[in-house]
Amino acid sequence: MKKTLALGLLALACVAPAQASAVQLNIGHRGASGTRPEHTFAAYDRALALGADYIEQDLQVTSDGVLVVLHDGTLNRTVRGPAENCTGAVDTKTLAQIKTCSAGEWFGAEWAGEKVPTLEEVFQRYGKTVNYYIETKTPDPEDDMETKLLALLDKYDLRNASINDWQVLIQSFSADSLKRVHAMDARLPLVFLGTLNAASIQSVREYGVGIGPSFGGVTQANVAAAHAACLNVHPYTVNTDADIARMLSYGVDGMFTNFPERLEAQLGAAAAPGLTGPKTAAADLRRCRGEQKDVPAPVGGTVGATLSLTLGTPGTFGAFTPGVEKVYTASTKATVVSTAGDASLTVADPGKLTNGTFTLASPLGVAITPNAWTGPVSNAESVIAFTQPIAANEPLRTGTYAKTLTFTLSTTNP
Structure with missing residues (x-):
């Protein structure tokens, strides 16, 4: 049974969400790879039909420099056909050779006609009607994979949609690859695949928007730590109903799954419709990061016997200066x-x-750091940081701008 205590506070600031995103994203791992051959149009179409917010693409480079979508660096596991064309390392084969192979026969005879798609073919098929989660797989700097990827984003008008609405997320186990992308365009949303801990949170916060850990190492505490740093958490690969439920209970912002229908069923009415999930997640993270300026001040209030919350004096921004962006x-x-x-x-x-009847143009913001505890605490302190952007051309009415906020301390494990 969940216990809660709510307190009101009059303050000149606004809330940042307790988790980095108000939505939990359904990411089709290599498409619906639990029931279709991975990284084929059959798998992607099925994932989208089952409610996936993203379809994932793993990138490899052919010997003639084309980005193809394949998980492994070799063709042997998921490709069938003439041995001279369809076995061995991807980067030793031309695109023409790979196109002689089947990418679905290994999974079942009915999928024999499926081919290894190029990333460009994926963009041509779906355009801006879907969201893409793209991984640079063990990239060799000499392959220039990152430059090729960004060129295709530009060709299919996906770069701005990625920056603004996370229509494309770029992930990698290679921090160097992500940093190369960041150097080319620091606005692009990047996700580091690796362990979720204090060190990775500190490092990734410098260039990325999230961390994709193996789900077995995810805890409520390290998810909370990532959220406190305004990072999303997208664990992989979560397939059983029990594991999906556990990840949702930890407040992760989305997860990779071979079975998008299982995650969609547990999300229920909370599942984001259409393309809106990534757009909401992007806006939430920007809001969170705009609230990461901490200025010391007290707060006051009380809770009951098992939960006690003390909030101090309401925060104040002082006087707003008209005509100055700040x-x-x-x-x-x-x-x-x-x-x-x-x-x-x-x-x-x-x-x-x-x-009065006037409101400021930009939303208020507040970040609570830390905002979660995994066991009993006595007089644990959290900083509540308020921010308010004011544009240079924003009209300001004489008088006091204010808002009453409600803070809630709650537990599901009394």
């Missing part, structure tokens, strides 16, 4: 006492600061 900051502290097995501190969505 992000105003303030902060306060929360003190938490909990005898529960877990606890989380959240704040309701406040909208925008108001002054």
Whole structure:
């Protein structure tokens, strides 16, 4: 049974979500690879029909420099056909050779007609009607995989959609590959595939928007730590109903699965429709990162016997200066006492600061760091950081802008 305590606070600031995203994304791992041959149009079409928010592409480079979609660096596991064309390393074969092979026969005779697609063919088939999650697989700098990828994003008008709405996420186990992409365009959303811990969080925060760990190493605590740093968490590869439920309970922002229908069933009405999930996740992360300016201040309030929350004096930005573009900051502290097995501190969505019938143009922001605990705590402190952007051309009405926020300390393990 969930226990909660809510307190109100009058403050000149707004909420950042307790998790990095308000949505949980359904990522079709190599398409619907549990029921179709991986990385084929049959697998991608099926994943989309089952409700996947993303279809994943692993990239390899042919000997003539073409990006093809294949997980392994060799053809042997998932490709069938003439041995001289269809076995051995991908980068020793031309595209013409690979196109003589079947990419589906290994999975079942009914899929024998499926071919290894190029990334360009994937973009040609789906255009801007789907979201892509693309991995640079063990890239050799001499292959220039990253430059080729960005060129195709530009050719199919996907770069801005990636930057603004995360229509394309780029992931890799190679931090060097991601850093090469970051150097070419620092606005692109990048996800590091690797262990989720304090070191990776600190490193990835410099160039990426998220971390994709193996789901077996994911805990509620390290998800909370990633969220506190405004990073998304997308574990792989989560296939059983029990594991999917556990990852959802930890508050991950999405997960890779071979069975998108299983995740979609558990998300139910909370599943994001159409292309909206990645767009919402992108907006949430930007909002979170705009709220990461901490300014010390107190806060005050109380909770019941097993949960106690103390909030201090409401934050204030002071005077807004008209005609000057600026992000105003303030902060306060929360003190938490909990005898529960877990606890989380959240704040309701406040909208925008108001002054009578007038509102500021930009949403308010607040980040709570830390915002979750995995065991009993006594007088644990969290910093609540407020931000308010003001544009240079924004009209400001004389008087006080304010908003009342509601903070909630809750537990599911009393």
